[in-house]
Amino acid sequence: MSHHGVGPRAVMRSVAFLTAGVLAAPLLTACGEEDPAGRPAAGPDIAPAARDRIADGGTLRWAVDAVPETFNTFQADADPTSARVANAVLPSMYRLDAGGRPQVDTDYLESAKIVEREPRQVVLYKLHQEAVWSDGREIGAADFVAQWRALAGKDSAYWTARNAGYERIEKVERGGNDLEVRVTFARPYADWKSLFSPLYPKQVTGTPDAFNDGARKKLNVTAGPFAVKDIDRKGGKITLTRNPRWWGRQAKLSELVLRAVPRDKRAEALAKGEVDIAEIDSSQAQRVMLAGKEAQGPEGSASPRGSAAPQGSPDVRGAGQGLGGPLAGAGGTLAQGPGAALTPAQSLRSWAIAHGSDEKAADKEAGARKKRRAALAEYTAQQSALRGYEVRRSLEPAFTQLALNGADGPLADERVRRAVARALDRKELAGLVLKPLGLPVVPVGSHLALSGQAAYADSSGALGGQDTDEARALLADAGWEEGGPIRETEKAAGAEGEKTAGSKEEKSEKKTEQKSEKKSDDEADKKPEKKTEKKTGDEDTYVVGDDNKPYETDDDSPLARDGSQNAPGAYAPRGTRAPGDAARAPLAKNGKPLTLRFVLPSGPGTESLRTVGERIAVMLEQVGIRTEISKVADDSYFKDHIANGQYDLALYSWPTSAFPATDARPIYAKPVPAADGSLSVEQNYTRVGTNQVDQLFDQAISTLDESETRSLIRKADARIWAAAGSIPLYQRPQLYAVRPHLANAGAFGFQTPVYEDMGFLKEGTTASESPARN
Structure with a gap:
């Protein structure tokens, strides 16, 4: 569910080693005990200000994804902008x-x-x-x-x-x-x-x-603090104006303009001053934080910006700690702009070619250097303009999960799914995304609610935390044991058959062929490359998990692109051997290796998913599970792979709702055969469900005692954990670039925005004290 309101909700949404005592554990708190729901991991970051500190009038320009196809939020093609407009005018x-x-x-x-x-x-x-x-x-x-x-x-x-x-x-x-x-x-x-x-x-x-x-x-016809004044589809903007018939507190802003700006163009739009507030991704947030850092003097004092920044604005000096790469060192703009990836040796070689005797090569290189200088000049100018913004940070009412497709293949066995889950260090994975942004590193403990929400309770204990020994035991119980690749198994079977059949000549010929194959295999095993890549349509595929091969950092890897090589668990430099017990020999069963197809998106803004995905692959390798990573185009990622079940492992996010008994049920409902013989999965794209979970949802939705409803939801969540169809990892970061003097707007977290209280601070006025920022 979006934080923009409670109305529109997402349209696209016997355990051998589990004792009965785990699931039967009481989930209701006794009198006087602490509420398991706890507090939100991160509160709103909106620079709150009293209305008397906000100027009357002004236009707020807000970046959105697009002018929506419909303003009816109950239709299938409604989008977040549909909900934003409805929240302001209905x-x-x-x-x-x-x-x-x-x-x-x-x-x-x-x-x-x-x-x-x-x-x-x-x-x-x-x-x-x-x-x-x-x-x-x-x-x-x-x-x-x-x-x-x-x-x-x-x-x-x-x-x-x-x-x-x-x-x-x-x-x-x-x-x-x-x-x-x-x-x-x-x-x-x-x-x-x-x-x-x-x-x-x-x-x-x-x-x-x-x-x-x-x-x-x-x-x-509307009834909110704002009304729709104009919809310019060609120009890509919606203009909302004060509603003259509004009976509540008059909106501080005269107009609210929602301007369509693609996600990957928002840093540019901010630099041009075209918008005052925009939701951005982590790489764009790093740019804005870096620009703010550059605006501070040697002692860290901020340079004047022409407007008063609200108290409690982000401490950009510490925002980049732990990032490595883009924000590391004192390289200023050059540390992450165009050409930042060039090493000194590469720069020297470029200069040498441009001034060398080969005129053709020199002209080509000179042209490339000229383009880099132009790009760097544009980037530097943008960084200067981005000093006029700050980053407000919270956590979205949504979480990223590892989905395990239980329809067929190895993951149809619950023991294998549980082994995958027990191999993961969820806190480390959350830290890869949240720690660099200064957000609390707290793994999500529920599929059905987030910390702070009434139904939340950490039920992950129903499955258990990271335990590689337990993961290996689960795999062994499922029949997966250490063994060679398929071809070695096939040869062993063939050799066994030869003892009772075939002529001496045939045996001799086969023996010669086997020696030749073995020599070829031995040579292949000596190759230092860990992964082999191939392209299949819109996919970029490679295998992770060859035993005792050197790790490497690929130039196309998210770990290289986002500068997180120094993050915990990142790949070591090329040629570094894995520690002796870091990885296990590949597991096999009936002559087939345990290899899972791991699908990840390839588009801009999804770098963090790829970073997390590659780290998961390393964790699985440590228990003997190989992964074949396929990077696919964003436009086909969900519809062609997740929804169609063309994956074993995948990373994607679900919004949470204040009403999980209603909204979460189709996500975890047990798939049933449809009339045409196909499997009806509703929104359960992992294809893992149980009758017991369905029954608990049915009881929860029909119970008018709120405390009993919460108890039933928590019990359902414990059983969802036990089934191990999906593993919640972390709450998604919510990042907004905002004009410092804009109050009551930014990263709202769970909170529904109060549009009538948004506005620009009066000159010489600061916002009320903001919540502490992590």
């Missing part, structure tokens, strides 16, 4: 706080509660008496009725992407007066707080035609 009955827990939005509701439980669950909403749509009509029961009918799933004429919860409603009607709405459920529904957020006017949801097309390209 009602939501609940919003999320900093702990990712739903709270009544008092701008729209005076109260909402269950007023009857038997024989039917009835929820009574009492609306804010001033709440009106932008056309002057009161927000009321008619809008709730229309949205329920559109999303109930009973009329196929409505093109809806989801109807979770709405299909459980029996009726919606006016209460005791125009400000009351009674919702009666046919079946109990624990996640009723997820409904009617956002709420669309009946003009949008009243008929199939209006629902399908009325809100795709425009939103004529």
